[in-house]
Ligand SMILES: O=C(O)CCC(=O)C(=O)O
């Protein structure tokens with residue numbers, strides 16, 4: 303089975319690492335100026351609208367109804383926040399500290415750990431940058447597998463303490479991701495007997511993951527800049543820890559962009575493209591973006607979780623029937639990442655199928671421009 307790093311290497315995305323010294327820029331350069339930010343009218347669930355249907359649901363994992371609440375949140379929002387998740391605040395603080403320390407290094411030091419052109423791990427601009435004509439006001443560091451080599455470049459003396467935190471974070475988040483998977487599957491009526499590849503202990507031991515550290519420096523002209531452009535994650539689910547600076551927004555159909563307010567100790571969980579496929583379209587993979595701020599630097603840590611790279615993911619048989627035809631063909635994560643690397647936010651439509659009286663056909667083979675494309 304190919305590792306996640308090999309999968310990414312097989313599907314390179316070419317990003318030109320231009321100027322990453324944000325502190326040296328007193329004005330927003332033309333190359334960072336987004337002209338289509340006319341939809342800045344945003345619902346900030348912190349202060350404008352208080353109705354529950356206008357803010358991302360917050361779910362207490364100790365609530366006996368957690369699975370039901372999560373199901374409702376996934377169906378209506380494709381995203382929710384969790385509290386009482388069992389991850390110690392000290393570990394969340396530690397991983398934020400790794401990100402803050404890393405991004406505070408001088409630019410020439412960070413460039414020692416630059417992501418290679420066909421690699422996934424390391425420092426650099428967001429991989430999605432290649433799909434947009436303008437640059438994003440952010441920098442990232444991706445960890446797949448061991449961070450040892452890169453961390454040794456960044457911190458020759460004390461890399462071990464940073465590695466230890468990452469390993470501990472990975473281990474802890476993997477367990478939480480497995481727990482969330484079952485809560486989400488349970489909300490769809492899918493039981494442990496129904497998912498064979500979850501492993502003998504049904505803990506998704508072979509699931510693959512990446513950790514993405516993000517930094518959004520303060521910006522001289524935030525209204526015309528973009529921290530991270532709109533995208534969906536290619537994962538089953540993503541668990542995000544954000545510091546106390548807002549910036550993350552999710553798109554809610556019929557409402558627009560909604561800010562996900564930082565919640566101390568809380569974690570944001572996004573439905574990703576692969577869970578959308580598994581749920582036969584019942585749970586939308588949430589379109590999200592990040593805006594930036596004039597005075598405060600924002601940090602986030604995303605735990606991107608998916609299946610073993612060569613397991614076939616398809617709409618679950620329990621969610622398919624005469625009145626509910628499968629909306630997607632089966633894909634491995636490996637194959638899906640290749641489709642995403644080529645077609646980005648249109649990738650889902652490339653694995654979509656359509657039922658007709660003549661049976662099923664591959665939507666993309668028949669009608670290249672589909673009205674069914676979500677984005
Ligand atoms: O920084 C955030 O809040 C979101 C990050 C994100 O969407 C990602 O890393 O995929």
Ligand SMILES: [Fe+2]
Nearest residue numbers: 533534535590
């Ligand atoms: Fe994301």
